[in-house]
Amino acid sequence: MITITYGGISEIGDRRSSNQDSILHLYGTVEGHQAGLFVVADGMGGLAYGREVSSYIISELKRWWEIDLPQMLQNGYTKEEEIQELLDQEIWDINQAALRFGKQTGKRSGSTLSLLFFLDQRYFIKNLGDSRIYRLRRQELERLTIDQTTLQPVRKNGTLYYKNVLTMCIGVLDVPVAYSACGYVKLKDCYLLCSDGLYNCLKEDSIFSIMQDGRTEPKEMAVRMRGHIPPGKAFDNISAILVRIEEKKRGVGR
Amino acid sequence: MDYNIQFSYENQNQNSYLMATIPPLKKVIEYQLQMMTSNEIPGLLTSMKRQSNENILIYYNITSRISLGQILNRRKLSRKEFLTLLSGIIKTWKEMQEYQLESDGLYLKEDYIFVTSDTCEPAFVFLPICARSQGIESVKNFIQSLILKGVIETSNDNFIQILLNTMNEDTFQISSLEACIEKLSMERRAEKSSTPKVEPPKPSTSPAPPSPVPTSNPIPPTSVPHPAPSVRDEVPPAPEPKPQKPKKDIKKTIMLIQAVIAIAAAAGVSFVAFQKSGHYEYIAAVVLVVAAVEFVIYRELFVNNKEKAEKTSKESKKESKKEKKPARARGGRAVEIPGGEGKNISTASPGLQKEAPVTPPPVVQTPPVQSPPPVPQPPVNQMPHAPQVLPGYDDTVMEEPSEGGIEETDFWDPQARPSEVYLEYTGDGSGTRIMFQNGRLLVGRLVSQVDFAVNNPKVGKMHAEFICQNGQCFVQDLNSKNGTYINGSEERLTSNMPYPLQNGDRVSLADSEFVIHC
Numbered sequence: 214m215i216t217i218t219y220g221g222i223s224e225i226g227d228r229r230s231s232n233q234d235s236i237l238h239l240y241g242t243v244e245g246h247q248a249g250l251f252v253v254a255d256g257m258g259g260l261a262y263g264r265e266v267s268s269y270i271i272s273e274l275k276r277w278w279e280i281d282l283p284q285m286l287q288n289g290y291t292k293e294e295e296i297q298e299l300l301d302q303e304i305w306d307i308n309q310a311a312l313r314f315g316k317q318t319g320k321r322s323g324s325t326l327s328l329l330f331f332l333d334q335r336y337f338i339k340n341l342g343d344s345r346i347y348r349l350r351r352q353e354l355e356r357l358t359i360d361q362t363t364l365q366p367v368r369k370n371g372t373l374y375y376k377n378v379l380t381m382c383i384g385v386l387d388v389p390v391a392y393s394a395c396g397y398v399k400l401k402d403c404y405l406l407c408s409d410g411l412y413n414c415l416k417e418d419s420i421f422s423i424m425q426d427g428r429t430e431p432k433e434m435a436v437r438m439r440g441h442i443p444p445g446k447a448f449d450n451i452s453a454i455l456v457r458i459e460e461k462k463r464g465v466g467r
Numbered sequence: 468m469d470y471n472i473q474f475s476y477e478n479q480n481q482n483s484y485l486m487a488t489i490p491p492l493k494k495v496i497e498y499q500l501q502m503m504t505s506n507e508i509p510g511l512l513t514s515m516k517r518q519s520n521e522n523i524l525i526y527y528n529i530t531s532r533i534s535l536g537q538i539l540n541r542r543k544l545s546r547k548e549f550l551t552l553l554s555g556i557i558k559t560w561k562e563m564q565e566y567q568l569e570s571d572g573l574y575l576k577e578d579y580i581f582v583t584s585d586t587c588e589p590a591f592v593f594l595p596i597c598a599r600s601q602g603i604e605s606v607k608n609f610i611q612s613l614i615l616k617g618v619i620e621t622s623n624d625n626f627i628q629i630l631l632n633t634m635n636e637d638t639f640q641i642s643s644l645e646a647c648i649e650k651l652s653m654e655r656r657a658e659k660s661s662t663p664k665v666e667p668p669k670p671s672t673s674p675a676p677p678s679p680v681p682t683s684n685p686i687p688p689t690s691v692p693h694p695a696p697s698v699r700d701e702v703p704p705a706p707e708p709k710p711q712k713p714k715k716d717i718k719k720t721i722m723l724i725q726a727v728i729a730i731a732a733a734a735g736v737s738f739v740a741f742q743k744s745g746h747y748e749y750i751a752a753v754v755l756v757v758a759a760v761e762f763v764i765y766r767e768l769f770v771n772n773k774e775k776a777e778k779t780s781k782e783s784k785k786e787s788k789k790e791k792k793p794a795r796a797r798g799g800r801a802v803e804i805p806g807g808e809g810k811n812i813s814t815a816s817p818g819l820q821k822e823a824p825v826t827p828p829p830v831v832q833t834p835p836v837q838s839p840p841p842v843p844q845p846p847v848n849q850m851p852h853a854p855q856v857l858p859g860y861d862d863t864v865m866e867e868p869s870e871g872g873i874e875e876t877d878f879w880d881p882q883a884r885p886s887e888v889y890l891e892y893t894g895d896g897s898g899t900r901i902m903f904q905n906g907r908l909l910v911g912r913l914v915s916q917v918d919f920a921v922n923n924p925k926v927g928k929m930h931a932e933f934i935c936q937n938g939q940c941f942v943q944d945l946n947s948k949n950g951t952y953i954n955g956s957e958e959r960l961t962s963n964m965p966y967p968l969q970n971g972d973r974v975s976l977a978d979s980e981f982v983i984h985c
Contacts, residue, residue: 231635262631268608269615281928284914290924298924302912305948306928313617318628 214461215400217249217331220432221454222439226410226447233258233324234408234452235267239278240331244286249331250278253344253452254324255408257382262322266311266384270324273307293395296332300339304328304389311384323384326391327358327406329456331398338394342382344452345412347405349424354417357404359392401427404456407438410449414442424455431455472594474579477526484526485512485579489596491521499595500525502566510559512581512590527592529581535589536578540916543620546655548587549613550648552580555589556606557645568593571601575609603641607634626651722768726761733757888935888985894921901981908933910976911945925949925977933974933983934965940985941965942974949977 217240225232233256240249254270256263285299304326315322325342338346340358348355361381366373381390403424412420419441423434435453442451473488489495500523502508504516512527535552538544544552560570574592582589601608611634613619614627621627633639633647737753890901890908901908901919911917911929921930927947934941943965944951950959952975953966960966968974974981 230637264635265611265615265631268611272608272612280915281913285924288922295924302924302927302948306946309946310616314615317614317617317619317621318631319625 215247215334215398215458216461217247217456218431218459219249219251219454219456220430220435221251221406221452222432222435223253223452224439224450226450227445228448229258229450231264232450233263233267234410234450235264235271236406236452236454237271237274238454238456239275243278244283246286246291247331247333248282248286249329249456250274250282251329251404251406251454251456253327253406253408253454254383255342255344255410255450255452257323257325257379258449262314262318262320263324266314266322266324269310269314270307270326270383273310274303274328277303291332293335293337296330296335296337297393297395300328300330300337301391301393304339304341304383304391308383308386308389312387315384321385323379323382325379325382325408327408329404329406331456334397336396336398336404338392340392340394341389342379343377344406344408347407347420347424349403349405349421350399350401352425354421354424357394361392398458400458400460402458403431406452406454406456408450408452410447410451411438411442411453413449414446414451431457472596482528482530483532485529485581485592487525487527487592487594488519489523489525489594494597495523496569496572496595496597499568499572499593502568503593503595506566508559508566508568508593509562510555510589510591511563511593514593525594527581529590531583532581532590533584534578535580535582535587536576538582538587539577539616539618543618544587544613545620546622546626549619550652551587552582552589553610553644553648554652556591556609557641557648559589559591560606560641563593568595570603571605572596573605575605577613603639606641606644607639610634624654718768722765726758726765729761730754730758888940888983890919890933891982891984892919892921892979893982894923894979903933903935906935908935910981921976921979923977923979926979927977930976931974933968935985938985940968940983942968942983947976951976 219238219240221236221238223232223234223236235252235254235256237250237252239251242248252271252274254267256265256267281299281303285295290296290299307326311322311324325344326339327342327344327346328337328339329346330337330339338357340346341361343360343362344358345360346357348357361379362377363380364375365378367376368374383389405420405424415438420438423429423437423441426434429437432455434455438453439447439451472493473490475486475488477484477486500516503511504514504525507513512529514525514527517524517526556573556575559573563570563573572593572595574594579592580589581591610630614631619627629651630647633643636643733756734750734754737750741747741749888903890903890910892899892901901910904918908919909917909929909932910919910921910926911931912921912923912926913928914920916929927945927949929945930947931945931951932943934943942951942953942960944960944962946962952959953968954973955975968983968985970983970985972983974983
């Protein structure tokens with residue numbers, strides 16, 4: 214029998230004036246199934262109302278957890294394709310709402326979305342944008358998501374350089390196309406969901422060394438990751454959620 | 468804030484209550500509980516407490532109120548209603564401080580905010596439990612979520628942007644929200660008072676333009692509210708079609724003019740014919756005959772049909788009050804219900820009374836290829852009404868004679884179909900029949916939010932709406948992911964556009980098929 218321990222942080226960083234990131238971590242038994250939902254949403258600072266959209270994503274997914282998920286499980290939707298479909302439906306609806314919001318305010322608004330859903334022994338990933346999900350399994354750190362970005366040439370002060378821009382996110386395009394993945398969890402797996410504010414400032418070696426410490430609680434790991442960023446070098450908002458798969462006897466904690 | 472409180476509804480005598488069950492694990496703040504149940508605090512629902520085993524039960528009186536969630540399910544909030552709601556939050560916030568109630572206890576969820584149906588004046592649930600303090604953030608998140616869900620009507624000014632900018636300020640507090648709302652309300656009042664009075668238009672021969680469909684219809688309260696959190700888009704408001712009365716008046720006028728001309732022509736012709744012979748009585752006779760014919764035609768067109776319509780509606784009202792005893796159709800023959808046996812009758816969940824159906828906008832998109840063009844409807848006053856179809860047959864019930872005397876014997880038409888419209892769902896193999904509620908039917912996957920729930924993950928939570936009005940049926944996709952299709956067409960319907968349907972059309976919501984019977 215497995216259980217999940219988890220913890221996360223979301224903060225403003227050293228240079229930004231507001232935190233446009235939002236996170237969500239939920240875990241429990243739903244209709245007799247062990248389930249967990251972990252989300253990082255990074256509001257796009259380059260567009261307006263990024264925070265509003267990322268907050269909205271979190272509130273809608275929370276509602277999905279409280280209302281839709283129990284009904285879904287009650288109706289027996291537990292097959293892989295059904296779960297994928299239901300998550301896609303939810304993302305679709307959230308995107309529609311974000312698009313409406315953009316029309317209403319007259320300004321484009323968007324957010325990334327990294328979602329990790331656990332149901333019993335399985336995990337499901339939905340990713341839009343450039344927030345990431347990593348996994349440490351058997352001493353190997355693996356990135357489970359693909360950034361939906363491209364390099365765009367920009368000329369500034371006479372110099373040509375390349376800027377990383379998103380090709381997909383919530384709230385901008387009519388049809389959201391999420392990167393999807395799924396699989397089975399294993400004991401001692403450790404997952405990290407994070408916004409680009411974290412991984413742009415932290416090397417993967419540092420991430421690996423913190424995640425492999427099995428004695429540290431997930432929340433403490435997240436705090437340590439933040440602490441590893443040199444003062445003044447956190448140019449963006451920092452969000453991170455760590456999730457660890459453990460044996461049931463250890464109990465549930467945060 | 469995650470409360471994890473169980474809510475349910477109860478009726479006691481004439482009152483309706485929302486009941487919150489607080490389990491023993493949740494730490495109740497006793498003095499707050501005492502304060503809220505012993506006082507009538509403006510802005511909060513009056514409450515009383517009870518104990519059941521180890522649980523604390525709090526009963527909130529919601530009589531004559533409706534949940535905000537239910538309103539948002541059917542329509543958007545107007546600017547005024549939204550500002551009233553925000554003002555209510557601020558007022559309640561301040562009152563709570565007077566009674567030493569923590570602001571975190573204010574439960575800001577649409578389904579548990581209860582408003583008056585006319586002015587949308589809110590009253591809130593207060594939960595006296597220990598929770599992680601969020602302070603003003605909870606108000607901010609609530610307002611932002613309402614804006615993001617698109618449940619506020621847009622207006623000419625940019626009041627939403629002003630509100631969002633106010634909330635994004637670092638120094639945002641309840642007082643700054645209050646000042647912002649006051650300013651927005653004053654601007655509106657100033658706008659209204661400065662608008663010059665429009666003189667009533669001078670009467671002209673052209674017909675008056677159609678009035679816009681009101682978007683703020685008050686919804687009557689119900690004693691058993693049914694929570695449904697999500698919001699859907701409304702049918703975009705459309706101009707009302709020209710009412711039948713002016714057409715009818717024009718026809719009457721034309722009819723009268725035609726009658727006068729006919730009589731005058733008859734008089735003229737007969738005068739020329741009989742003047743020489745001196746038989747003036749023949750002239751009078753011809754004029755009288757023509758006048759009588761015109762009178763009969765007029766009566767048949769405009770008087771008899773009106774009487775028939777009135778009689779039919781009286782009869783249907785009468786029968787709905789009586790027990791379901793059948794009556795003989797005219798001529799004394801029993802009337803069968805077509806196709807009634809062997810089919811499941813699936814009634815929609817007993818939801819709220821819905822507002823008056825909104826006339827859908829004229830269809831501008833071309834219908835799917837397989838559907839034939841809609842047959843133009845004949846004018847209402849010329850169409851005979853379908854006979855009343857009643858269950859069973861009772862030999863002893865006699866139909867009362869009509870006002871004009873004993874009606875003519877008529878023959879029972881086995882092909883006559885009932886005037887009811889329904890949707891048939893064949894997805895579960897049983898042929899479920901779904902009746903319309905006030906001309907509308909919302910279909911989707913989530914039981915709590917739709918009139919008919921489909922057990923198919925590919926169907927959206929609120930996938931499509933069927934609308935039936937003035938004998939015409941339409942289907943409208945509600946921004947679904949997997950689309951809505953008619954008669955197997957590969958082209959999905961454009962979202963939020965009503966498409967006309969004909970009897971027997973197959974409508975697929977993703978891959979769940981329905982058949983319309985109208």
